[in-house]
Amino acid sequence: MDATKPDQGQSEQIANRLRTDIIAGRMEEGSPLREIALAKQFKVGRGPIREALQRLSHEGMVVAKPNCGVRVATSPPNSIQELIVPLRRTLETFALRSFFQDLNANDFDQWHSILKRMRIACETSDYASTVELDIEFHQSIVERAAQNDLLSIWLTLVSRLRNQFQNGHRKYDDPMKIYYEHVSIITIFQTGDLEQSLQTLEWSIT
Numbered sequence: 241m242d243a244t245k246p247d248q249g250q251s252e253q254i255a256n257r258l259r260t261d262i263i264a265g266r267m268e269e270g271s272p273l274r275e276i277a278l279a280k281q282f283k284v285g286r287g288p289i290r291e292a293l294q295r296l297s298h299e300g301m302v303v304a305k306p307n308c309g310v311r312v313a314t315s316p317p318n319s320i321q322e323l324i325v326p327l328r329r330t331l332e333t334f335a336l337r338s339f340f341q342d343l344n345a346n347d348f349d350q351w352h353s354i355l356k357r358m359r360i361a362c363e364t365s366d367y368a369s370t371v372e373l374d375i376e377f378h379q380s381i382v383e384r385a386a387q388n389d390l391l392s393i394w395l396t397l398v399s400r401l402r403n404q405f406q407n408g409h410r411k412y413d414d415p416m417k418i419y420y421e422h423v424s425i426i427t428i429f430q431t432g433d434l435e436q437s438l439q440t441l442e443w444s445i446t
Contacts, residue, residue: 251291264371299399335385362415
């Protein structure tokens with residue numbers, strides 16, 4: 241194995257962390273992303289950082305300009321997001337349909353774990369963490385389908401929905417409504433009614 245080749249597992253984890261922080265609003269548009277600082281933060285060499293930033297660049301999350309370095313990209317216009325949301329609905333319902341009959345206790349344990357943390361975030365009005373857990377919940381549905389192409393496409397779509405996640409969560413007068421909406425999704429899943437579950441999931445993606 242080439243010792244100089246970045247660890248793909250490390251770079252993927254770093255990309256996931258940075259992507260989530262950007263979508264959740266922890267990193268503002270235009271914020272610089274410096275390799276040395278990130279390497280120190282994640283306790284890795286610069287290779288995995290460079291690979292993670294390249295991945296995020298392909299997704300449109302960051303931009304690299306000569307003499308300016310890498311910065312968090314500007315959010316896409318709302319007109320593009322209006323196009324992306326229906327695509328996201330189609331992808332997630334397709335994923336759910338593919339494994340729904342195989343749901344088991346492990347799946348619900350994972351979702352209840354996410355919801356437990358989401359409840360704490362909602363109770364404390366921690367919107368960034370609420371967005372992060374919302375993303376984790378829906379990503380778990382796509383990952384459960386075990387189709388790498390689906391996950392890759394989903395990540396690309398979600399990466400362009402920053403405003404939707406951030407503004408959508410802040411419009412609630414009571415953040416606990418976010419938590420209860422996700423509880424209702426799992427409750428419907430537990431009934432075993434596929435069509436109702438698909439409708440509920442689709443309704444939750446706005």
